[in-house]
Amino acid sequence: MAITEIIFWFLSALAVISAIMVVLSKSPVHSVLWLIAVFFAISGHYVLLNAQFIAIVNIIVYAGAIMVLFLFVLMLMNLNKETEPQKNLWMKLTGVVSGGCLLIILISLVRQATEIKGKIAVTKTGDIGLIKVLGKELFSSYVVPFEISSVLFLSAMIGAVVIGKKD
Amino acid sequence: MPIQYYIILALVLFCIGIIGVLIRRNAIIIFMCIELMLNAANLLLVAFSKMHNAAATANNTNVGIEGQLFVFFIMVVAAAEVSIGLAIIVMMFRNVHSIDINFLNRLKN
Helix, strand or coil: CCHHHHHHHHHHHHHHHHHHHHHHCCCHHHHHHHHHHHHHHHHHHHHHCCCHHHHHHHHHHHHHHHHHHHHHHHHHHCCCHHHCCCCCHHHHHHHHHHHHHHHHHHHHHHHHCCCCCCCECCCCCCCCCCHHHHHHHHHHCCHHHHHHHHHHHHHHHHHHHHHHCCC | CEHHHHHHHHHHHHHHHHHHHHHCCEHHHHHHHHHHHHHHHHHHHHHHHHHHHHHCCCCCCCCCHHHHHHHHHHHHHHHHHHHHHHHHHHHHHHHHCCCEHHHHHHHCC
């Protein structure tokens, strides 16, 4: 078994177990910490696929900024295990069964698909994930969506301030 | 790695996110499960981008770069979405002193 496969299976197991613990944790703070573990595992997958820019941005934006925002809001609300609302058992069972049915159907679809048979996602090589290549493409072909996203950020900032303002 | 492994990993993460949205009542946990689903989609986009790049001919090496740019834009939209969503949750907590989503059925009737 090559080292790439070992890393792939380790990161996959880490991501899936951490994602299950996000859903199962009773305390919201523990859920946030497990979600950070999921993001680090997914960043490891990006590094394995040689998508270095996406890996770094995933760590900085998701694990760094967004999850700290979640943690701040949780700490402000002072939530803990005792105040955690629970659905009743039948609702939970129904949710798990319906989600599992969707998973089984989609996996059987993937196993039957002939278009992707024998295709491989190349690991460790290829230079389309490097910052130089991505930056050139972003500032030439995709410069209009890039600039529009700045307007989106401005409107999100104004919206957050207006919604959060005490009146 | 074969592309099927990446597809199945992304599907498992996506379905865990769906189950989390269905079985939890805490609004912040539901929001985090939505982030999990977005990340599963991102992983799949990057894997497909590498797959198309490998299948293309050698003289055009930038094939498949759109997948990684879309991941970048998905992250931009997710950051904006999180700021607005958390502002809404904080406002809701200030009004009803709870983040149980069952309190949000006031618009019924």
